[in-house]
Amino acid sequence: MSVLIVGGGIAGIQASLDLADSGLKVYLVEKLPVIGGRMSQLDKTFPTNDCSMCILSPKLNEVARHENIEIISNAEIVAVEGEAGNFRVKIRRNPTYVDRSKCTGCGVCATLCPVNAIDEYNEGMSYRSAIFLRYPQAVPKAYVIDRSRCVGCGICQNVCVAKAVDYTQKEEIIELNVSSIILALGGKLFDARRRGEYGYGIYPNVITSIQFERLLSATGPYEGHVFRSDGKVPKKIAILQCVGSRDAKTNPYCSSVCCTYATKHAIIAKEHIPDAEIHIFAMDVRTFGKGFEEYANRAKEEYGVIYHKARVAKIFQKKNGNLIVKYERDGKSFEEEFDLVVLSVGFEACEDIRKYSEIFGINLNEYGFVLTDSFSPVETSKPGIFVAGIACEPKDIPESVAQASASAAKALSYEKERAVVGKKEFPPERDVIGEVPRIGVFVCHCGINIASTVDVEELANFAKTLDGVVFSDHVLFACSADSQERIKKAIKDYNLNRIVVAACTPRTHEPLFRRTLMEAGLNPYLFEFVNIREQCSWVHRDKARATEKAKSLLSAGVHKARLLEPLQFVEVNVVKKALILGGGLAGMTAALELAKRGIECYLVEKDSELGGNLRHIYYTIDGKNPQDLLRKLVAEVESNDRIKVFKNSTLESVEGFVGNYRSRIKTPNGIVEINHGAIIVATGAREYKPKEFGYGHRKVITQVELEERIGRGEVPKSVVMIQCVGSRNDYRPYCSRICCQAAIKNALKIKELNPEAEVLILFRDIRTYGFLEKYYERASREGVIFVHYTPENPPVVRTNGDEVEVEFYDEILGEKLISKPELVVLSSATVPNEDNKELSKLLKVPLDQNGFFLEAHPKLRPVDFATEGIFLAGLAHSPRLIPETISLALAAVSRAMTLLSKDKIIMDASKAEVARERCDACGICVKACPVSAIEIAEFKTRTGVELKASVKKAICLGCGICSASCPKGAIVVKGFTFDQIKSALDGLLEVSA
Amino acid sequence: MNEVEKIREELKKSGAERIVAFVKKENEPREVLAVLSQKDIDKVTFSPLSVNNPAKLLMQLNGKVAVVAKGCDAMAIRQLIKEGKLKRENLFIVGISCRGVIDYRKLSKIEKLSEIREVRLEGEEVVLKMRNGEKRIPFAEVIEENCLYCEHPTPVIYDVLIGEAREGRKDFSDLEKLEKMSREERWEYWISQFERCIRCHACRSVCPLCYCEECIVDPSNLAISPMSTAEDKASYPRLLGKTVNAKDNAIYHIIRVLHHAGRCSGCGECERACPMELPLRKLERKLEKVVKEVFGYDLNEDIPFFSKLDMLGD
Amino acid sequence: MKIVVFACNWCSYAGADLAGVSRLKYPEDVKIIRVMCSGMVNPAWILRAFRQGADGVVIAGCHPGDCHYMVGNYYAKKRYILLKELLNFIGFEDERLKLLWASASEGKKFAEEMAAFKNVVENLGEQEKLRWKE
């Protein structure tokens, strides 16, 4: 049996990879001819400004190559029958008129096609041909004919050497049996034309945010140069928020991502046009995610981006194409002239969702998104069908990825047996030992990214002059499928035994080329990557000098490549047990889900009872009872045979490595030693006990304390709430994400229990993202008073005996007001646990600057750590709400399952190794090793026993500290040996420049 | 009982089968190290001309060994024990609180060596027993410069100690002269030294801590295995040429002393062995100083993993 | 000028990549060799670089406390100090050796530091003292 995933965006891709890695067969259906979704159109991703395509492209290729994944693109679902565990799905694959199996992606057809059609990928700002590939790195890399634009001239069919063009192709119906379905349909962007007052579609210099994204992109219409429609470089740009979001006329909900992406646009635009002036108009700046607030602060402080707390009423165009923006702030009207206006458009439910809701038999919510429950955030109303990504609520990439993994975890439970256990058969490895190096060099143009600054042809010719190079070529995109084929062919034709690729960075693309080598029967470690894009073409201007530098980098690569040796992957058995640290909502959810999949869990809780923060939550904003959930979870966990709970316990020590950890747990009954294969860190966070605003006084309490009082039935008559207490300041720059929601939740509860009660909320930005917006709106409607304050002019709480008063500044009235409420409630920050530091040292995983755990990649690996076998869930990652906590916990389960579902895992072969002939067992390396992977062991020789250093490969991280300590170069890290680097140095310095 | 008799007595008491101690060299007043058995105990001698460090010799011997060790010798022995090269339980160390040794080269300038029969220390004077009669010269005139700055004249490890424990010097005033020079002067000084080096590698051969069988600078620094090909063997890249070139020589010496950071026992064998009389100890001393002053640890302590430096941050 | 940078895979190499992604310019003289950790950089490589004609060498690693391998950058710093002091002691221009902490997000810092280092090296002129000549 298998799983159907509908939608090939980042959520669908992540879900596919998780399931496929756990050994399931996956069908990935995509409406467009290629996968990649919205993320493929992005230039950068916030908050790290990572190049979007650079992090996505390896994932695309992984999907394309994964033996367990079948991509069905240009297709849609026609019918679904059956129920959870056994769905019968009918899929219609529409004709692309190009045979995917034959097309090499060479693109000759597209260059000769006479048609100029609007390029949707560049949001209509450039043209493409009728036979086209959506974007260069696309997967599957096969051209398609847009028959609506095709004139049928037949040129493409004539020029295609592969005879792939087939005008007669017919649609195809595919029928599949699957056990579960994941809907990762994505969303659609709001059509800005519907907000006529902004003049989109009429004024040429009013563009949408996605168009701006394309303009900023190096693969965009002007190759990364920002021009207006008239070719002028805009010097003053306005970015308008909430276009199609938080708007009663169109979509009342908040689209969650626009504030942060606008910040990103402002920063990137500033990098492109350093003297530009950029204004962002937003009612509230909702940079609530992990690291987003700091990102916005950087935009303000380092890049000088100006934020206006205002909503734009109307835009007029001047004769010269400039735009007059009319806006209101603090009750006053302003007008300002801009060169360019960018509309930050929000998300809407995708076009097909209504049709699919009928086909799949699932319910939609009031906004047309897939309906989910806050305690089961990835389950639809129909069992066996799950949802991930924007299909159920607008969200950013990490949340989508987490949800995708979460839905994958759920889908796993319907799988009775692992039908396909993926191990792709590679051709037998050629033995190159004893062969003289025969190096093949491939220089990548990366479109124009490299070729515009580095003379790639000269570089390729230069490569031929280097010793050992027998083949050298330059290719448009080295990472594309056809280039991979070319590499494989060259390996065969020229009997190559080392490959050097000069392209982008090994950090993203090395795995891809290694696999290519394996497919060609070469050991994957006979590959060397030369970075001539990020570290050459992108950072230099002078073509001649950049080419010289590229030559010396290439020379270094070839020198090193000559000394590369075939390495064998390290195989390790997996102990199919997990250790879960923290018995809160995340920990318990993870434990239960793992237990359902047959994994034994050790759940360690430092308190005397399970539940964590959930114990202090009495109601949710949408009216559900978390205490019911808590009772249910605790009962299930404690009665589950596969879960062993240690209360009042802490982790004492951890030894071992991925798949084979040995931990000591300090319990009240002494130390318990356990073996396990994975670790999930779900240690949570806690509410900050404020030092400010008179906290400690009987009448000054926090939101959690208020909730407990209300839970006890004590409803105050008048309350002043102060937001951002302990958050978003110099000491704690991050946004605590949940407090706005908490304040509104409690305000509404107070109003519900006592409609006469007065509630005043003093806020900086109300961050009720996504569908939470409706509660903000309801609170306003029900008479909760919201007053804005700025950090420069904060409210003051004064206590006088038993009395308490709040003084605050009202911007609209322009004067100071005093309120004497019954209670002052502080929306206090969520802060990381103090023992995180210790735990991070024990587990050897990093913390971010705020003290939360730092995931492997903020965008695409939200629940992984860089250290394999350790995962992250719940508030230990960052502050979050119940549904988000559950989905993160499920995501961690899915990621852990990709490991725990295997009997053996295969590890990187780049580890330390001792050349025993040279080792004198001085033990300097033993002392230096940070993970104690080296020991002095006895080895038998002809004449007796000798002592030599020996590396425990499965523990070794390959850091090479030992190799630099060794006085004679007897211990080396394979792939970075003493001689390889020395040789690279020689090569680097040999080229004069 | 004089010093030599005491040494013999202790060596005898140790009961060790083998004894590593100094014996008189034929034809010269110099003393050399020898491996003896108990029956040869009377050959054992000791004088300010017992200059060599027995630590390297000990590494070749198995079983129980009694050894005579001066302050610096003991430093080396302890370091080798730490590095697992010697076993403490196999050693019986007769420690000698050392007043310094005679620089043989200095002595040869003052007296004709073939005339000298025996040398002993009396107070601040060296008594030379000549072929005819006795001569006295001030010890200060012939003492090895290295000994003047000795930090550990009393052995840091021993089973019996002969002589009174004495304090060592803790300063680095010997480096002052060089440190005060301008950079270019220093370069001139050192490059003229390195120019002389003939890369006979005697410095590393005699060094008790240079016990690697193959050195990183060896021209054929290649571990030959069944994997290595003819190509490997022929074109194996080397770190340094073997050419006697002042620059390569400089790099060789830098690498050598870097490997001794925090390990060097200060015995001065390198300088003594150097046929070109390079001031190699100066380089080692510089590192000793850095290790002590920047990293904040003493050679006498076990070097802790987290030192002062780790806390510096940046 | 020839400037060799040993950049650790996790922070500084990524930082250099970020400098590229952000299109920040720095001198062409700067050439990066990827190593897994700054703690992997063998002083012998640095000397070899000078021997082969490098005018400046940079060891670039994660900020203290950020090392992917916990302590690698401390080792790098120790070795750096020892080598630098020794080079200075023999009269070599120790400014030609630089230790740089640059994180994956410090593309800007990386580019700026490289430009600044090039100026330092350029003011010192070509490195002759350890450059090997036949």
Add this chain to the structure above:
Amino acid sequence: MRTSHSSQSLICWVIKMIYEGDFLKDAISNLLARGYKVFAPVKLGDFHLFREVKSAEEADFGYILPRNSAKIAVFPENEVLIKYSSWIDEIPFEETRIAIVGIKACDAKAIKLLDEHFLEGFVDPYYKSRREKLLTVAITCEEPGINCFCQSFGINPRKPEADVVFSRIGGKTFVNAYSDAGKDFLSEFNLRNEGEEEARLRQNFERETLEMRKIEIDVEKLKKSFESSYWKEVAVNCKSCGVCTYLCPTCFCFDIYDEGEKKGVRIRAWDSCQFPLHTLESSSHNPRAEKWQRLRNRFYDKFYYALRKGDYYCVGCGRCIDFCPAGIDIVSVISGVR
């Protein structure tokens, strides 16, 4: 067993003359002026080294023996054989004539021994090209060093086998030529013939036997004791440092290797049989893996294998004894063979 290779001392036209002035310095100046490459002892700190000198002032003659041997003039520590890049540049032999000023009897004899090695049978062109152009100006020994034992090999330290011999006897400077080249060279100087009294003085000086150590070589014993544990005992303190071989005037082992990969130079440099890598074979087998085997090899090389060529390969200069960091003494080792 022959005692000398070519008995130049017997040639009848030997001239025996007296020079008024500082002959050695003048000789250097003269040679330099005539374009010779001159090797002479240079005082460095407390000791002397044979080095190429560019002026007579650099040289200093107040020594018993310079630390290194004079063989560097004909067999340098390292020499570039070829340069290569995409093609090979042969290094042409230097045309410059070479002179050693200040060589002593032992080193002069050593050069004769090196001649046997490099010029008989296979002729080493590099050595030959230098040797042919060599002029030796020797100094006689007034007194021996502490570890000298040259007389054991029939060498007369008062009568070196050189082109020109300089002696200072009774305050007078005697310069004698023992070859054509020497004669030609002396013709450049203003000399007078020695008087009868002076001749007697010189002859007495030459005949005087110096009081020095004596080595007793028993070849038969050596033949039998190859497997003796004696060598292990001797080697126990040996550091395999190779100082003995580097300083030895008769050691001729060298290694050839390429420096630089794509372009570079092929270099010949001294090597030492005391280094474990010296005999390491590509198969990773090492016939002399243990240091006692290497040490034994050195003694057998000098006193047993060498006999195939006729001479002991030792000239009794005593450098290896003086500078052995382990105090290994060739005289007592060979004399004590059992």
